[in-house]
Amino acid sequence: MSAPATPAVPSAPTPPPPAAATPGPRLESAEKRRQRLSTGVLIVVVGVLLLVLLASTHGASRFALSNAFDPVQLPTVSLPGLPTVLVCAVLCLLAGAGFVSGRLHGRLPAVAGTVAGIAFTLGFLAWAAAGRDLPFPVSNQFAGTLSLATPLVFGALCGVLCERAGVVNVSIEGQFLVSAFVAAVVGSVTGSLAAAIVSAMVAGFGMAVLLALFAIGFKVNQVVLGVVLNVFASGITGFLFDQLVSPQAEKLNSAPVMAALPIPGLSKIPFFGPVLFSQPVLAYLAVIAVVLVWWLLTRTSWGLRIRSVGEHPAAAEVVGISVTGVRWSAVLAGGLLAGLGGSFFTVGATGSFDKDFTVGNGFIALAALIMGRWNPVLAALMAVFFGFVTQMGSQMQTLSTPVPSQFLLLLPYVATIIAVAGLIGRVRAPAADGEPYEKG
Amino acid sequence: MSGTATVPDSGAPAPAGKQPTAPPPRANRGFPWTELATTVAAFVLAFLVGALLMIFSDPKILSQPQYFGYLATQKVVSAYGALIDGSVGSWQAITESTAQAAPLICGGLGVGLAFRAGLFNIGGQGQAIWGAILAAYVGFSWHLPPVVQLVVAVIAGVLGGAVWGGLVGWLKARTGAHEVIVTIMLNYVAAGLLGYLLTTSAFQRPGRTDPISPVVDWNATFPRLAGSQLHLGFVLALLAAVAVWWILDRSTIGFTIKAVGANPNAAATAGMSVARTTIIAMTLAGALAGLAGVQAALGPTTGGTPVPLSNGIVGTIGFDAITVALLGRSRPLGTVLAGLLFGALHAGGLAMQSIAQTPLTLTTVLQALIVMFVAAPMLVTKLLPFLRGRRVGTGVPSSSGGLA
Numbered sequence: 001m002s003a004p005a006t007p008a009v010p011s012a013p014t015p016p017p018p019a020a021a022t023p024g025p026r027l028e029s030a031e032k033r034r035q036r037l038s039t040g041v042l043i044v045v046v047g048v049l050l051l052v053l054l055a056s057t058h059g060a061s062r063f064a065l066s067n068a069f070d071p072v073q074l075p076t077v078s079l080p081g082l083p084t085v086l087v088c089a090v091l092c093l094l095a096g097a098g099f100v101s102g103r104l105h106g107r108l109p110a111v112a113g114t115v116a117g118i119a120f121t122l123g124f125l126a127w128a129a130a131g132r133d134l135p136f137p138v139s140n141q142f143a144g145t146l147s148l149a150t151p152l153v154f155g156a157l158c159g160v161l162c163e164r165a166g167v168v169n170v171s172i173e174g175q176f177l178v179s180a181f182v183a184a185v186v187g188s189v190t191g192s193l194a195a196a197i198v199s200a201m202v203a204g205f206g207m208a209v210l211l212a213l214f215a216i217g218f219k220v221n222q223v224v225l226g227v228v229l230n231v232f233a234s235g236i237t238g239f240l241f242d243q244l245v246s247p248q249a250e251k252l253n254s255a256p257v258m259a260a261l262p263i264p265g266l267s268k269i270p271f272f273g274p275v276l277f278s279q280p281v282l283a284y285l286a287v288i289a290v291v292l293v294w295w296l297l298t299r300t301s302w303g304l305r306i307r308s309v310g311e312h313p314a315a316a317e318v319v320g321i322s323v324t325g326v327r328w329s330a331v332l333a334g335g336l337l338a339g340l341g342g343s344f345f346t347v348g349a350t351g352s353f354d355k356d357f358t359v360g361n362g363f364i365a366l367a368a369l370i371m372g373r374w375n376p377v378l379a380a381l382m383a384v385f386f387g388f389v390t391q392m393g394s395q396m397q398t399l400s401t402p403v404p405s406q407f408l409l410l411l412p413y414v415a416t417i418i419a420v421a422g423l424i425g426r427v428r429a430p431a432a433d434g435e436p437y438e439k440g
Numbered sequence: 441m442s443g444t445a446t447v448p449d450s451g452a453p454a455p456a457g458k459q460p461t462a463p464p465p466r467a468n469r470g471f472p473w474t475e476l477a478t479t480v481a482a483f484v485l486a487f488l489v490g491a492l493l494m495i496f497s498d499p500k501i502l503s504q505p506q507y508f509g510y511l512a513t514q515k516v517v518s519a520y521g522a523l524i525d526g527s528v529g530s531w532q533a534i535t536e537s538t539a540q541a542a543p544l545i546c547g548g549l550g551v552g553l554a555f556r557a558g559l560f561n562i563g564g565q566g567q568a569i570w571g572a573i574l575a576a577y578v579g580f581s582w583h584l585p586p587v588v589q590l591v592v593a594v595i596a597g598v599l600g601g602a603v604w605g606g607l608v609g610w611l612k613a614r615t616g617a618h619e620v621i622v623t624i625m626l627n628y629v630a631a632g633l634l635g636y637l638l639t640t641s642a643f644q645r646p647g648r649t650d651p652i653s654p655v656v657d658w659n660a661t662f663p664r665l666a667g668s669q670l671h672l673g674f675v676l677a678l679l680a681a682v683a684v685w686w687i688l689d690r691s692t693i694g695f696t697i698k699a700v701g702a703n704p705n706a707a708a709t710a711g712m713s714v715a716r717t718t719i720i721a722m723t724l725a726g727a728l729a730g731l732a733g734v735q736a737a738l739g740p741t742t743g744g745t746p747v748p749l750s751n752g753i754v755g756t757i758g759f760d761a762i763t764v765a766l767l768g769r770s771r772p773l774g775t776v777l778a779g780l781l782f783g784a785l786h787a788g789g790l791a792m793q794s795i796a797q798t799p800l801t802l803t804t805v806l807q808a809l810i811v812m813f814v815a816a817p818m819l820v821t822k823l824l825p826f827l828r829g830r831r832v833g834t835g836v837p838s839s840s841g842g843l844a
Binding site: 038170214217218219220221223224225227228229230231232234235236238239240241242243244248355360363366367370371404406407409410413414416417420421422424426427 | 493494497498499560562611614615616617618620621622624625626628629632633635636639759760762763766798799801802803804805806807808809811812815816818819
């Protein structure tokens with residue numbers, strides 16, 4: 001918020017941040033330096049944490065690579081607990097030290113960061129699984145990650161489209177909720193999955209119309225508008241649920257459930273097959289949507305227009321682009337994506353709806369979008385990260401670790417705060433994000 | 441960027457307090473008649489939409505088209521009748537409205553104060569949860585003398601909220617972490633910690649296995665006027681509103697908060713510390729939201745004792761507070777009035793649910809519709825052309841919506 005493109009700065013094109021253009025590797029802006037140090041310190045702290053956990057690591061950590069029902073049974077891998085955690089801790093400490101020392105240049109910081117991330121995850125899991133009765137189910141971990149991430153990816157992409165065009169969308173949650181509700185009702189009435197998904201997209205579109213109408217047409221403050229739209233969505237789905245759906249749940253709240261669609265051939269690959277290629281249609285669509293949104297934004301003239309009205313609407317207007325038109329189109333396209341994501345909560349899971357069923361996933365998608373720096377691919381990766389941590393928390397509950405289960409459920413939220421504060425830091429939104437456009 | 445960042449919506453004196461720049465229409469009038477007219481119009485429109493929703497979602501009405509007019513009228517009249525009756529129909533109902541309004545006012549003040557600093561405090565929920573946890577803990581486990589225990593409980597709750605809110609400000613000031621993400625995540629963390637605490641022996645009621653705490657001591661319960669629901673918490677809410685007014689309009693820090701909210705770069709150039717102001721504003725906002733949680737934990741129900749601490753103790757105060765702050769245009773007086781209106785809507789909604797069998801969730805719809813109509817005066821004037829030329833602002837710095 002510190003740089004919400006303030007009115008007093010009549011700067012024409014925003015000058016690039018000085019750090020980006022500096023040639024020498026030695027010169028580092030204060031901002032970057034702080035960023036690097038906080039990342040390094042965070043990784044060191046994580047390494048120290050693993051060393052502390054070493055004290056309570058006993059026995060071997062077992063990881064089950066396949067599920068009991070998989071056609072190809074892979075062995076359960078057993079790692080010695082203590083050495084594994086120790087190696088991971090040392091790797092984290094080394095990577096953290098690399099960041100703090102500032103000797104890492106070029107691609108090295110990315111490599112060190114990846115190593116630290118993998119080492120921490122593996123070390124943590126090795127600690128959690130060491131000496132337990134049950135092995136840690138690795139394939140469940142990945143399969144669960146994907147199904148948790150699917151709606152988040154759609155939501156984050158919806159946000160990317162809206163915000164790159166300069167419209168803040170806090171109402172992803174509301175779009176999810178309404179489309180999940182509509183998908184459940186239409187799916188129950190028609191008995192058709194296709195009808196349910198299409199109607200969910202229409203519902204997402206409808207919520208997007210409200211967002212665009214108030215944000216672009218009536219120039220209401222967009223964050224507040226988003227919150228109000230969420231309240232509206234919660235109210236209207238709750239009311240219709242109480243009044244209409246809940247008394248006749250048999251007829252209106254028992255939609256068919258989407259089955260997994262194995263891709264012939266690929267789904268037979270051991271380990272990766274069941275995890276990646278035996279998913280519901282919406283999961284494949286989510287992957288396609290990521291590529292599609294990336295392509296639209298970076299390779300088409302529509303995408304160029306979206307980005308231009310999000311960064312500098314006045315300049316876009318001068319070259320003849322209709323700012324309001326492009327913004328409307330972006331918000332509406334985003335609504336369709338959010339509708340797809342919303343349908344996953346009902347027809348992708350149990351087929352029935354309940355009040356406030358999406359439990360804040362829209363907000364998580366918003367967080368993924370900001371953590372992904374308004375980039376469709378990064379935002380989708382952040383959604384997957386979130387799904388991974390959530391799934392890890394719930395898998396670890398089965399291992400009876402000494403950590404209370406309530407804390408494990410908080411893992412994704414705490415991880416997000418740490419990631420936002422320690423790794424991501426200040427992010428730069430599209431310059432005109434959240435600003436209603438007044439014709440100059 | 442230039443030219444777009446001006447307050448939209450012609451002639452809106454957006455962040456109040458910037459009196460010198462206020463356009464003549466408002467400056468000439470003593471009382472904001474235009475705002476009142478638009479607000480009333482927004483209410484009428486919202487209730488109209490609510491009535492249509494009620495009629496067209498009732499299978500009983502739709503299945504008997506020959507009696508449509510009669511049944512529809514009867515449904516709407518009975519529901520809204522119960523709503524009015526339950527909110528202002530009697531002294532008991534009015535005091536129930538004030539009891540419902542008290543936490544909304546406190547939470548709305550917290551959200552509004554943060555708005556004025558250009559911060560979007562979506563975390564009222566988490567801050568209120570901490571307020572409720574600490575106030576209730578002092579209330580049921582410390583057993584201090586009368587008055588003392590109440591004072592200590594209130595202070596503990598307010599501090600809890602202040603720390604939880606201040607944490608957001610600190611993270612934002614130190615690392616640039618976006619406050620919208622951090623507050624959303626901290627809401628979940630607070631709710632999860634409450635769930636955890638209620639399973640520990642310090643919080644769980646002896647002999648119970650479900651997550652519920654002992655009942656708060658009589659000494660820590662807000663005293664109420666005999667035979668009514670008007671309790672000390674409402675007075676505290678009004679005092680908080682006066683305090684916020686004083687801070688914003690009379691104190692140096694309030695001036696800094698408004699300056700940073702209007703334009704952080706200009707404020708920094710003028711020598712104000714944006715980081716320090718961010719932390720202070722979020723701490724104050726958290727304290728106010730914490731007070732809302734205290735209200736939920738220590739305010740007496742009709743039975744006389746407060747609701748014991750449980751997972752749903754604060755309800756959706758944090759999110760309702762955002763709508764209250766918006767309707768109140770982030771000004772203390774406006775927030776008090778908006779809180780009273782929504783409090784009355786809640787109290788009436790409960791009556792509507794029990795008497796007219798209309799789900800309570802309708803009031804949530806009404807609440808959102810009212811705020812949407814109020815926030816978009818252009819829409820209201822389009823729908824009701826006779827109000828044309830009367831436009832109002834929202835009181836929120838409109839340019840600071842960028843999620844950066």
